[in-house]
Amino acid sequence: MYAFNYHRPSTVQEALLLLKSAEDGKLMAGGQTLIPTLKQRLAQPSDVIDLGRIKELVGITEDGDAVVVGGMTTHGAVATSPLVEARIPGLAALAHLIGDPQVRHRGTIGGSLANNDPSSDYPGAVLALDATIVTDRRKIAADDFFEGMFDTALEEDELITSVRFPVPAKSAYRKFPNPASRYAMAGAMVAVTVGGVRVAITGAGPCGYRWTEAEQALEGGLDPAAIDGLTVAADDLNSDIHASAAYRANLVKVMTKRAVEALA
Amino acid sequence: MTEHGIGARVARKEDKRFITGHGRYTDDINVPGQAYAFFVRSPLAHARINRVDTAAATAAPGVIGVLTGADVAAAGVGGLICGWAVTGKGGAAMKAGAHPILAHQKARYVGDHVAVVVARTYTQARDAAELVEVDYAELPAVIDLATARDATSVHDEIERNTVYEWELGDQAATDAALGNAAHVTTIEITNNRLIPNAMEPRAAIGQYDVGTGQHTLYTTSQNPHVARLVISAFVGLAAEHQLRVVAPDVGGGFGSKIFIYAEECVCLWASKKLGVPIKWVAERTESFLADAHGRDHVTKASLAMDADGTFTALKVHTTANMGAYLSTFASSVPTYLYGTLLAGQYKTPAIYCEVDAVYTNTAPVDAYRGAGRPEATYLIETLVETAARETGRDPAELRRRNLIQPGDFPYQTPVALAYDTGNYEAHLDTALELADYNGFPARKAEAASRGKLRGIGLSCYIEACGLAPSQVVGSLGAGVGLWEAGKVRFSVTGKLQVFTGSHSHGQGHETTFAQVMASKLGVHYDDIEVFHGDTDQTPMGMGTYGSRSLAVGGSALANAADKIIEKGRRIAAHLLEASERDIDFANGRFTVRGTNREKTIGEVVFAAYVPHNYPEDLEPGMEETAFYDPANFTFPAGTYVCEVEVEPDTGTVEIVKFTAVDDFGKVVNPMIVEGQVHGGLAQGIGQAMLENAVYDPASGQLLTGSYMDYCMPRADDVPSFDVSTTETACTHNPLGVKGCGEAGAIGSPPALMNAIADAVGTRVSMPATPEKVWQAIHGSAVAQAAE
Incomplete structure (x- = not known):
């Protein structure tokens, strides 16, 4: 990697000041994407601001009818949190499927969401559970957050402080992993929320999205057969050496159906 | 024992x-400055x-x-x-x-x-x-193997990007048999490119x-x-x-x-x-x-048989990718390690093979675990299985009908090699029994009740190991002899240092060779140290590849130990005041036959280094070197049976049972042998289901340049293997051993691919990714409908 200035602030405010004063600063959460990028010399930031020591960003709490996960909380912490397991077991199960143990113990929810890799898992949970992304300056609804491949509603200097997940009646995530990377080739999260059934797809398209046809099909009840009659258009789905868009379209359907089966 | x-x-x-x-690896070594x-x-x-x-x-x-x-x-x-x-x-x-x-x-x-x-x-x-x-x-980048010979020259001076057009076998007899056959099975098959x-x-x-x-x-x-x-x-x-x-x-x-x-x-x-x-x-x-990549063949082949299922001819045309430069042994892999193995375990009387080796703008391709033999085995065993399905025969019985029988050895194949020994039906029977082959239909029906497609597949492989008789390889163009050297050195206190020209990079030579020496010389295993890998320390040797270390390097050491014993016998005879002819050696003791008078090897070694009472015409010291040039290749063989379950809606394949029965001849350390087989099976499963080196056909960029895209097998990709051995001892080396390092990687891909074909009803190419299997199940029409 190229040389850079390394900072380890202890507050959000300090981190943002450092970012502002840096020529080309980069916030680092768990570093699971940034560090490999730096090692391959594909990025050359002047400053790396490591959020790893900001205590206020770490932790999982219950707040009324929601579970609030700090932005620097690791996937492993979410996967094994008794609170998450008790209140939103589908979210704990999803976190348990991210990467491998090493990734889960370094990678964070805030880092993952800010990066918005199209094959990451968390967008499924955020969209299906109608979560709210809380930043240093505002609250962003899940439906407004994901804007495209590696693109979100976040400003350049905006930092995710927590993610607020309303507790659903129930939820389940089913994922077909890429055999090599074990990222999602397609993942489907289905949740019964106060606002109705929500179906979110990740891995298949440029970024996570809600599958509204499936939501409508499930309004009458969580019947897996309701998915059978749906058609998934492959047009906007990803195609690469691992899977064609047509195969991903099939996986979207199969994973959604399996998630519904898990809830039915 | x-x-x-x-x-x-x-x-x-x-x-x-x-x-x-x-x-202590190379990167652990730091030279001052x-x-x-x-x-x-x-x-x-x-x-x-x-x-x-x-x-x-x-x-x-x-x-x-x-x-x-x-x-x-x-x-x-x-x-x-x-x-x-x-x-x-x-x-x-x-x-x-x-x-x-x-x-x-x-x-x-x-x-x-x-x-x-x-x-x-x-x-x-x-x-x-x-x-x-x-x-x-x-x-312009030359990437596509099929069209490489008509593309831009990779080396300006070499026409049609062609390294050689090679042939082996009797073309006329093969063509005649194909013309007269009751049934001919023809396949086109790709052996996917791998990165080591x-x-x-x-x-x-x-x-x-x-x-x-x-x-x-x-x-x-x-x-x-x-x-x-x-x-x-x-x-x-x-x-x-x-x-x-x-x-x-x-x-x-x-x-x-x-x-x-x-x-x-x-x-x-x-x-x-x-x-x-x-x-x-x-x-x-x-x-x-x-790094030099492996495999990368495109092949068209036909298998002819008569009305009762007896194989009559095999004809093969292979295009082999050499990459951009010829690596050290690249030329031998698709020829002498491939064409010569095309008889497999079968008595096919006429075989003809052509191989075109071509340059492309890709990394050099050379030997990779199995080297030519996995390509041959995948081809033969896919052909045989396909022929069985086409003619409605049981794949196991079609194989059995054509096996070389124990009475046929030594067996001269139509493709140069002469197999010394084997009992192919023995491991076929053992494998079928361990795999409960006869119980498969019931398991298939039970799986169907759960919505799963269950399939079973066989692979009867043979390989040539113990490379190799120097005169033979020399006549075929090898630039070196493929003997091996071993040196055995006692210290004054009776400890043993063993030096081999072979090299261990995970195989466990330090253990296996110490076991051989412990048995040969009766020295305790803990008193033996094996050295390798330093040209200033070990005798000249040809190294480790082709599962040769024990069969060739171990044989050299065994012969060196025999020289030690013969010298010790003279010393013991002197010390015991007996005739050399009356001295027996066993379990580390020289004994005067018919008496209880004896000298331990430690006492004899001490006398050799402190020769106060010693034969007059004998050199002091106890150190011997032997060079061993094998008389023939060794021929490990085995039968693998794989059983899979396929999820129709995703094409996901689960290996539910994998049975491997190998004949490696004598086995020195069964635990190490099992480990070698486990690793080989995992590597073969990797090739069959997961691994694939992909270059962009237009730009020549390597698209699978990291573990994000190149899929290595992981622990949860492979089942718990059922591994066992049968034994026919190699007839021409002192240990009766054949070699076990590559078998798993050679035999496993066709067993798995045949099981998948059995489950879904049609052949799928390697690697059998979920998408390919899903397409095979649903047909392209379904795939298009999903779009």
């Missing part, structure tokens, strides 16, 4: 240091190099020197060679393009080494490498001692003596007696570390030129780009 002798499950001597992080090399690699698959401007890099901080292909050419450094000259049809000589240690005038694959930057630190070298300006003129991925990346330290004129090369090699020979005699960097090659602990090779590579040569050459020891350690990305 003694506690630590031949046949015992002895825990490995080397594992303590490996498991506790005390192994060493500098670091970083290679500038071509970002283009095929390009003229108009100019390389090194000025800015040379002036960068810490840089000691920047060297290019022009510097190599100006210094008159020789190139890398292919050590096996394959003669083509009509006696045509093989066409090998020049392979300079730094590319000159032309770059031929993405990752081709164009220049080297040597600096005080690795980071400085890498920083400066970005300042090397190479002016490339891009040429040893856990330890390649590394080297080149060092020149200006005081003595000695060169030292530490390198990740499977055969340090061969590296020394090639680097001295062909690359010309040092006289052989002034070059020491050390291959210390090496973390896996799978063939990829047999070859002599440019980077290690450059480190050695530049260390003298720049006056500083130079270390290079490959980054994983470099391993993907520039």
Whole structure:
């Protein structure tokens, strides 16, 4: 990697000041994407601001009818949190499927969401559970957050402080992993929320999205057969050496159906 | 069998240091004052190099020197060679393009080494490498194997990108039998390209001692003596007696570390030129780009049989990808390690094989675990299984009908090899029983009730190991003899040092050879130390590949031990005042036959080093060397049965049962043998389901250049294997052993692929990704409907 200035602030405010004063600063959460990028010399930031020591960003709490996960909380912490397991077991199960143990113990929810890799898992949970992304300056609804491949509603200097997940009646995530990377080739999260059934797809398209046809099909009840009659258009789905868009379209359907089966 | 002798499950001597992080690999070695090399690699698959401007890099901080292909050419450094000259049809000589240690005038694959930057630190070298300006003129990339012969020349002087057109067997008899056959099965089949991925990346330290004129090369090699020979005699960097090659602990090779590579040569050459020891350690990305890849065949083949299912002929045409340059043994892999194995376990009377070897703008392709034999086995066993399905025969029974029988040995195949021994029906029967072959229909029905497609597949493989009789390989164009050497040295106190010319990079030689010596000489296992990997320490040897270490290297050691015993017998006879003819040796004791008078080997060794009371005409000391040249190849064989369940809606394949029954001849350490089979099976399963090296057909960029895209098998990809052995002892080596290192990788792909074909009703190509299997189940129409 190229040389850079390394900072380890202890507050959000300090981190943002450092970012502002840096020529080309980069916030680092768990570093699971940034560090490999730096090692391959594909990025050359002047400053790396490591959020790893900001205590206020770490932790999982219950707040009324929601579970609030700090932005620097690791996937492993979410996967094994008794609170998450008790209140939103589908979210704990999803976190348990991210990467491998090493990734889960370094990678964070805030880092993952800010990066918005199209094959990451968390967008499924955020969209299906109608979560709210809380930043240093505002609250962003899940439906407004994901804007495209590696693109979100976040400003350049905006930092995710927590993610607020309303507790659903129930939820389940089913994922077909890429055999090599074990990222999602397609993942489907289905949740019964106060606002109705929500179906979110990740891995298949440029970024996570809600599958509204499936939501409508499930309004009458969580019947897996309701998915059978749906058609998934492959047009906007990803195609690469691992899977064609047509195969991903099939996986979207199969994973959604399996998630519904898990809830039915 | 003694506690630590031949046949015992002895825990490995080397594992303590490996498991506790005390192994000593090339990167663990640091030479005082060493500098670091970083290679500038071509970002283009095929390009003229108009100019390389090194000025800015040379002036960068810490840089000691920047060297290019022009510097190599100006210094008159020789190139890398292919050590096996394959003669083509009509006696045509093989066409090998020049392979300079730094590319000159032309770059031929993405990752081709164009220049080297040597600096005080690795980071400085890498920083400066970005300042090397190479002016490339891009040429069309030759990537597609099927059309490579009609494409732009990879080497300007070589027409049609053709290294050779080779043939083996009786074309007329084969064509006649095909014409008269009751049934002919024809398939087109691809053996997918693989990237070796040893856990330890390649590394080297080149060092020149200006005081003595000695060169030292530490390198990740499977055969340090061969590296020394090639680097001295062909690359010309040092006289052989002034070059020491050390291959210390090496973390896996799978063939990829047999070859002599440019980077290690450059480190050695530049260390003298720049006056500083130079270390290079490959980054994983470099391993993907520039380690020799494996396999990569496209084949069309036909199997003829008569009305009762007896095979009458096999005809094969293969196009083999050699990559951009001929690697050290590349030419032999699709010929003498492939065409000669096409009889398999069967009595097919007429076989004819043609192989066209072609250049492409991809990394060089050479031997990878199995080397030619996996390609042959996948072809034969796919043909046989397909023929069985086409003619409505049970695949096991069709095989049984055609097996070479125990009474047929020695069996001369129509493709040059003569099998010495075997009992193929024995492992077929054992495997079918262990796999409960007869119970499969019930299991298939039960799986169907759960919505799963269940399939079963067989593979009856044979391989040729124990490379190889020197006269035979010499007549076929090999540049070296393939004997092996072993040295056995007692110390005064009766401890044993054993030196082998073979090399362990994970196989467990230190344990296996100590067991052989414990059994031969009756010395306790803990008192034996095995040394390998240093040309200044061990006798000249040809190294480790082709599952040869025990069959050839172990045989050399066994013969050296016999020399020790014969010398000991003379000493014992003297000490016991008896005739040599009356001295027996067993379990470490020389005994006067019919008496209780004896001398232990320790007492005899002591007498040899402190010869106060000693035969007058005998040299003191107790150290013997033996060179062993095998009389024939060895022929491990086995039967593998794989059972899978497929999810129709995703195409996901689960291996629910895998049974492997191998005949490796005598087994020295069953635990090590099982480990070798487990690893081989995992590697074969990787090829069949997961691994695939993909170059972009237009640009020639490697699309699978990291673990994000190149899928290695992981623990949860493989089942718990059911592994066992049957035994027919090799008839021509002193240990009766055949070799076990490659079998798993050779035999497993067709068993798995045949099981998948059985489950889904049609053949799928390797790797059988979920999408391919899903498409096979649903047909392209369904796939299109889903779009």
